[in-house]
Amino acid sequence: EQPVEALRAIIDGAEEILELAKKQENCSMIYLSSEEAYGTPNESKPVAETFVGAIDSLNVRNCYPMGKKASELLCRAYFEEYGLDVKIIRPTVILGLYQPYDSVKVEAEILRCIIENKNLYMKSNGMTMKSVIYTMDALSAVLAVLFNGKAGEAYNATNPATYETVKDRAYKAFMKFNPKVTIEFAEQDISIASGYLPQRALNEDVSKISELGWKPMASMDDIYEIDIKRFTNKKV
Numbered sequence: 026e027q028p029v030e031a032l033r034a035i036i037d038g039a040e041e042i043l044e045l046a047k048k049q050e051n052c053s054m055i056y057l058s059s060e061e062a063y064g065t066p067n068e069s070k071p072v073a074e075t076f077v078g079a080i081d082s083l084n085v086r087n088c089y090p091m092g093k094k095a096s097e098l099l100c101r102a103y104f105e106e107y108g109l110d111v112k113i114i115r116p117t118v119i120l121g122l123y124q125p126y127d128s129v130k131v132e133a134e135i136l137r138c139i140i141e142n143k144n145l146y147m148k149s150n151g152m153t154m155k156s157v158i159y160t161m162d163a164l165s166a167v168l169a170v171l172f173n174g175k176a177g178e179a180y181n182a183t184n185p186a187t188y189e190t191v192k193d194r195a196y197k198a199f200m201k202f203n204p205k206v207t208i209e210f211a212e213q214d215i216s217i218a219s220g221y222l223p224q225r226a227l228n229e230d231v232s233k234i235s236e237l238g239w240k241p242m243a244s245m246d247d248i249y250e251i252d253i254k255r256f257t258n259k260k261v
Contacts, residue, residue, distance in 0.1 A: 151192025
């Protein structure tokens with residue numbers, strides 16, 4: 026709703042942190058970018074950090090990925106010009122443990138359907154393919170890159186084992202945790218103008234971060250099991 030403010034917040038915020046880091050002695054920093062910096066690929070093979078994704082600069086919904094991409098360039102510029110020890114990490118969707126119950130992510134809606142015993146009304150065909158990463162795995166990835174990564178470079182972070190269509194993710198979760206619920210496909214406007222990402226397939230290649238000794242631990246089932254217990258007031 027406020028693309029100007031969103032874009033400025035991302036880029037200006039990154040610049041303020043970079044300036045602060047530049048003024049410190051022996052300072053290392055890590056910039057949390059996003060998988061959306063790759064745009065909307067439909068790749069059958071894992072996407073490495075060298076992949077240059079196309080982003081439509083005339084679609085205001087892209088204020089977020091364009092802001093992230095511009096901030097990555099700013100980080101690289103501070104490394105090149107000032108020698109700042111800055112690294113970049115591109116996590117996929119981060120899930121579990123700390124997300125609010127009313128999160129707008131589709132995975133959170135799947136979780137609410139399981140807990141509230143209601144069907145999932147899907148506003149797309151559910152064929153977008155993506156992987157996710159558990160909160161604690163994302164944290165360990167950040168630390169791995171911060172302490173062991175190379176300055177001026179970017180690293181993907183995800184759990185490749187979770188790569189699947191949104192539709193399959195929902196069906197699998199319902200089958201395991203609440204077989205009474207299912208998917209109902211709603212007839213909705215899912216055009217780019219409506220604010221939804223177009224259908225995409227993005228499976229991040231984690232070979233580079235794996236060389237730092239990092240690997241994800243939590244599966245999709247693990248993530249849902251933890252949050253189901255958390256939101257039903259059971260001990261995690």
